[in-house]
Amino acid sequence: DQQVKQNSPSLSVQEGRISILNCDYTNSMFDYFLWYKKYPAEGPTFLISISSIKDKNEDGRFTVFLNKSAKHLSLHIVPSQPGDSAVYFCAANRGADGLTFGKGTHLIIQP
Amino acid sequence: GAVVSQHPSWVICKSGTSVKIECRSLDFQATTMFWYRQFPKQSLMLMATSNEGSKATYEQGVEKDKFLINHASLTLSTLTVTSAHPEDSSFYICSARRTSGTGASYEQYFGPGTRLTVT
Secondary structure: OOOEEOOOOEEEEEOOOOEEEEEEEOOOOOOEEEEEEEOOOOOOEEEEEEEOOOOEEEEOOEEEEEEOOOOEEEEEEOOOOHHHOEEEEEEEEOOOOOOEEOOOEEEEEEO | OOOEEEEOOEEEEOOOOOEEEEEEEOOOOOOEEEEEEEOOOOOEEEEEEEEOOOOOEEOOOOOOOOEEEEEEEOOEEEEEEOOOOHHHOEEEEEEEEOOOOOOOOOOEEEOOOEEEEEO
């Protein structure tokens, strides 16, 4: 039973445009959500997070939106840059628990 | 910063032997560290939570006698894969959460991972 779902295995976006990565979750007990960027054979790099009491958090080019009623969150990257090409993982947890990850979305930024 | 290191970065061992992987938080204290495993083209799966000074808690389906975890200090956790078999070959990643002092938060910072191949 997958509690965190990323339904798009890959996404291709033109450089300079907006990249939108989506994530859905089923466990209503999750209270913290995070996005990580990962390259093959490397550990994930933390990008941005959001608490369940908020609906938006912004950090530079990255913005995360949370819709609790829909159990949905999204990561917006604008403008997209070639260096953004990587696998992006959505993760969630409750309190101080370990993270539950989605399967990832491979973002490809085309020049 | 929040840097987490792992050693070794890759290891090849023979079936039946044991392998120890170290995870260190270099510039912060972490009373809690986590161990994850990632199979090819799969997501990261939480294996266990490592708590400084106490026993680790394991996720369902993870054998605690096979994956021994020791959290000896606020900056070091070790994972020992005992009697390794080819099916244990995987990418093992640790993370640490800054749990005390300035900047304590829920973000987890990950190590670079350890590629284990059991022949």
